[in-house]
Amino acid sequence: MSGASAAERALRALRPVAAAAAALALAGAVIGALGFPATAALQSLVRGSLGSSAAWTATLLKTGPLLLTGLSVALAFRCGVWNIGAEGQLLAGALAATMLATRVAPGAPAALLLPLLALGGAAAAAALGALAGWLRAARGVSEVISTILLNFILIQAVAWAVQGPLQEASGAYPQSDALPAAARLPALGRVHAGVALAFVAAAAVAWLLFRTPLGFRLRAVGHAPVAARFAGISPERHGVAALAIAGALAGAAGAFEVAGVTGRLYQGLSPGYGYTAIAVALLARLHPLAVIPSALFFGALEAGAGAMQREAGIPAVATEVVQGVVILLSVGFALQRRSG
Amino acid sequence: MDALLEAAVRLAAPLLLAALGELVVERAGVVNVGVEGMMLVGAFAAFAAASASGSPALGVAAAVGAALLLGALFAGFAVLARADQIVVGTALNLLALGATGLGLRAAFPDGASAAPGVSDGGLPVLGELPLLGPLLFGQGLYVWTALALCAAVALFLARTRAGLVLRAVGEAARAADAEGVPVAAVRCGAVLFGAALAGLAGSVLTLSQSHVFTEGMTAGRGFIALTVVIFGRWRPLGLLGAALFFGLASALQFRLQARGVALPYPVFLMFPYAITLAVLAFAAGGGRAPGDLGRPYAREAREGG
Numbered sequence: 001m002s003g004a005s006a007a008e009r010a011l012r013a014l015r016p017v018a019a020a021a022a023a024l025a026l027a028g029a030v031i032g033a034l035g036f037p038a039t040a041a042l043q044s045l046v047r048g049s050l051g052s053s054a055a056w057t058a059t060l061l062k063t064g065p066l067l068l069t070g071l072s073v074a075l076a077f078r079c080g081v082w083n084i085g086a087e088g089q090l091l092a093g094a095l096a097a098t099m100l101a102t103r104v105a106p107g108a109p110a111a112l113l114l115p116l117l118a119l120g121g122a123a124a125a126a127a128l129g130a131l132a133g134w135l136r137a138a139r140g141v142s143e144v145i146s147t148i149l150l151n152f153i154l155i156q157a158v159a160w161a162v163q164g165p166l167q168e169a170s171g172a173y174p175q176s177d178a179l180p181a182a183a184r185l186p187a188l189g190r191v192h193a194g195v196a197l198a199f200v201a202a203a204a205v206a207w208l209l210f211r212t213p214l215g216f217r218l219r220a221v222g223h224a225p226v227a228a229r230f231a232g233i234s235p236e237r238h239g240v241a242a243l244a245i246a247g248a249l250a251g252a253a254g255a256f257e258v259a260g261v262t263g264r265l266y267q268g269l270s271p272g273y274g275y276t277a278i279a280v281a282l283l284a285r286l287h288p289l290a291v292i293p294s295a296l297f298f299g300a301l302e303a304g305a306g307a308m309q310r311e312a313g314i315p316a317v318a319t320e321v322v323q324g325v326v327i328l329l330s331v332g333f334a335l336q337r338r339s340g
Numbered sequence: 341m342d343a344l345l346e347a348a349v350r351l352a353a354p355l356l357l358a359a360l361g362e363l364v365v366e367r368a369g370v371v372n373v374g375v376e377g378m379m380l381v382g383a384f385a386a387f388a389a390a391s392a393s394g395s396p397a398l399g400v401a402a403a404v405g406a407a408l409l410l411g412a413l414f415a416g417f418a419v420l421a422r423a424d425q426i427v428v429g430t431a432l433n434l435l436a437l438g439a440t441g442l443g444l445r446a447a448f449p450d451g452a453s454a455a456p457g458v459s460d461g462g463l464p465v466l467g468e469l470p471l472l473g474p475l476l477f478g479q480g481l482y483v484w485t486a487l488a489l490c491a492a493v494a495l496f497l498a499r500t501r502a503g504l505v506l507r508a509v510g511e512a513a514r515a516a517d518a519e520g521v522p523v524a525a526v527r528c529g530a531v532l533f534g535a536a537l538a539g540l541a542g543s544v545l546t547l548s549q550s551h552v553f554t555e556g557m558t559a560g561r562g563f564i565a566l567t568v569v570i571f572g573r574w575r576p577l578g579l580l581g582a583a584l585f586f587g588l589a590s591a592l593q594f595r596l597q598a599r600g601v602a603l604p605y606p607v608f609l610m611f612p613y614a615i616t617l618a619v620l621a622f623a624a625g626g627g628r629a630p631g632d633l634g635r636p637y638a639r640e641a642r643e644g645g
Contacts, residue, residue, distance in 0.1 A: 031442065141621055145567060149620075163604055315442060315444075317437060318441070320439075324431045327428075331421075331423040331427050331431075
């Protein structure tokens with residue numbers, strides 16, 4: 001691989017693009033074969049994601065959480081830890097941020113409240129990730145299973161919170177009170193600061209992984225756990241660390257979601273960002289900077305799928321087909337690279 | 341009390357079916373986290389075929405067939421092409437969720453109505469016996485199928501040459517290969533068997549339990565089935581016990597809720613997942629996973645690493 005020419009490298013970089021395009025085409029074919037209006041679907045998809053400034057706004061708002069959760073998954077996978085729990089971690093972040101903003105410190109000024117929300121959301125989700133890491137290290141519980149179970153538990157925890165301790169004062173709907181104005185993230189148009197921070201996070205994760213001793217150890221554990229152990233690097237402890245950092249990233253996404261987009265906590269806050277994140281990370285081949293275009297692609301897809309459902313009557317869940325196919329094609333390409 | 345145990349056995353049946361399939365897969369050295377998606381596809385195919393034809397038997401056949409398609413995909417990517425098993429399983433789960441959601445809207449544009457079911461009735465006469473009668477003999481076909489398959493898998497693994505070969509592949513693929521066992525073929529066969537049982541388990545949900553398909557209705561049962569395998573310590577009888585335990589936990593959940601116990605609804609819904617996690621953390625120790633579990637086998641690869 002070290003001897004690859006520039007042309008070969010360019011070709012390799014194009015493979016994810018080909019994977020994404022092939023997945024879209026396949027999903028389109030399935031949609032058409034099922035008797036849905038495929039052309040109208042495609043038009044809505046493009047119009048709803050890129051066709052206007054409102055569409056671009058929608059795309060960027062979906063890209064933010066996908067970027068953070070995608071980084072969460074990519075970082076964990078790179079360390080050989082299967083974090084399927086970004087969804088639950090995102091919800092934990094949203095839950096903690098809402099609690100802080102509506103119950104703990106509703107009167108605090110923005111300068112205090114905003115960092116508190118972001119850090120509180122990240123910390124709560126980091127604890128959730130660390131719990132899965134501890135179960136893996138100390139009790140031998142597969143993190144694949146534990147993070148998935150925690151997703152289901154957090155979904156119900158949010159449902160319980162918005163009918164119970166965090167429900168709005170009027171008690172009319174199962175949702176929290178609106179966050180105070182001081183807890184709302186500053187925004188350009190509707191694009192809140194959390195989206196910009198998500199892009200910064202991509203650079204930060206790249207720096208952490210490739211420029212720091214901790215990042216080196218995390219990658220060593222993922223790449224060759226036996227060799228890492230011989231070198232005195234504990235795969236178990238670094239697994240806990242990776243899941244905690246991954247949790248913090250996804251938790252920040254949850255905090256930004258309530259403080260930047262919804263303004264409240266309610267069930268169904270996330271359309272499954274944490275699961276889409278797996279496709280985001282794998283399409284990016286687990287490289288934090290490549291997660292940026294990957295998250296933009298899936299962000300556009302999510303935004304366009306909303307329009308597709310409204311205009312062409314095609315359930316937005318169709319995007320899951322694209323995600324599944326992208327993952328399969330991505331591992332297919334990775335194999336080709338390994339054997340080539 | 342009788343009714344509670346009866347409900348426990350009924351709720352345990354799909355878990356036991358899916359877990360038995362996954363047991364055979366894992367004893368061959370492969371982890372399939374796509375059980376959830378295979379169950380979901382099975383549930384949908386059973387519902388769609390039974391609604392269209394009016395025949396529950398066709399529904400079951402469709403469930404098995406649809407899940408086998410996913411099984412073939414899994415075998416192709418994860419066994420033959422040696423892609424990461426967790427990644428492929430996750431992809432199949434997403435694919436299944438999207439495809440069944442689309443299929444539901446395409447096949448039932450005006451909303452779905454109830455599908456005909458598989459008989460819940462028990463055996464005549466014996467089911468009327470006092471006390472143990474309803475528990476043992478008052479159960480439907482699915483419960484009996486699950487119990488029969490449990491015995492069959494136990495005999496297969498412990499007493500047959502093919503079972504021995506399968507276990508050898510899961511414990512030490514290289515040694516099995518050296519003995520002339522076609523490792524990839526055995527693993528593909530196991531994966532297909534697991535997929536068929538996952539599809540069958542999915543059909544329980546739509547043909548026996550709820551009679552209607554809703555998006556994502558498996559709600560984690562496939563993952564709980566994976567836990568049943570671990571909690572059951574990779575042994576068929578252990579699986580039976582573990583599945584009954586989870587069945588009882590679900591039955592208790594419904595019972596307490598019906599009694600109006602003053603707990604919020606979401607807390608009840610959280611119950612099976614929390615129990616599963618607690619069991620994994622504190623009660624599942626002691627089992628030993630097959631030696632080569634989760635390791636793709638490549639003939640030319642070097643040992644170790």
